[in-house]
Amino acid sequence: MEETQPVPRVGVVLFVLKGKSVLLGRRRASIGESTFALPGGHLEFGESFEECGARELMEETGLVMGKADFLTVTNKVFLDKSKPCHYVIIFLRAVLADPNQVPQNPEPDKCDGWDWYDWDNLPQPLFSTLDEMGGLAVPFNLTKRSEP
Ligand SMILES: Nc1nc2c([nH]c(=O)n2[C@H]2C[C@H](O)[C@@H](COP(=O)(O)OP(=O)(O)OP(=O)(O)O)O2)c(=O)[nH]1
Numbered sequence: 017m018e019e020t021q022p023v024p025r026v027g028v029v030l031f032v033l034k035g036k037s038v039l040l041g042r043r044r045a046s047i048g049e050s051t052f053a054l055p056g057g058h059l060e061f062g063e064s065f066e067e068c069g070a071r072e073l074m075e076e077t078g079l080v081m082g083k084a085d086f087l088t089v090t091n092k093v094f095l096d097k098s099k100p101c102h103y104v105i106i107f108l109r110a111v112l113a114d115p116n117q118v119p120q121n122p123e124p125d126k127c128d129g130w131d132w133y134d135w136d137n138l139p140q141p142l143f144s145t146l147d148e149m150g151g152l153a154v155p156f157n158l159t160k161r162s163e164p
């Protein structure tokens with residue numbers, strides 16, 4: 017049987033903001049294992065970026081997404097894995113529908129738990145794509161714009 021060729025996949029990840037804080041969780045996954053990452057996942061057939069972001073946020077944290085807007089996109093090949101992956105990653109910026117919601121951890125096999133971290137005091141190590149996007153320049157770009 018012919019082997020399937022690997023193809024790029026689309027990821028949608030969210031900077032969920034609350035004031036000067038962003039929602040991060042320590043990953044339990046082969047890509048980015050033990051690093052602090054944003055909530056997000058794979059775009060499913062027919063979904064808009066916002067629908068995907070809201071679905072992944074609910075699945076991973078139990079939180080209901082409020083307004084979201086497009087922030088940036090990266091093209092990333094993860095070659096350091098036994099199974100190389102290629103992702104086009106869409107970054108959205110979002111707020112919660114109700115800022116008083118508390119994040120849950122319904123998928124403890126995928127994440128150690130979610131918490132709010134101040135821009136000025138981000139945990140380490142961050143997921144490689146977040147670092148490569150410019151580290152502290154990312155929050156700077158974000159804070160230059162008003163919240164949605
Ligand atoms: N979740 C997340 N994914 C990221 C980040 N940065 C980044 O490049 N990605 C890329 C690599 C991930 O393998 C890819 C898809 O996200 P994921 O690995 O969390 O996917 P998932 O298992 O939750 O997806 P799914 O099967 O539930 O749809 O997006 C990030 O900060 N958070």
Ligand SMILES: [Mg+2]
Nearest residue numbers: 055056057076
């Ligand atoms: Mg995920």
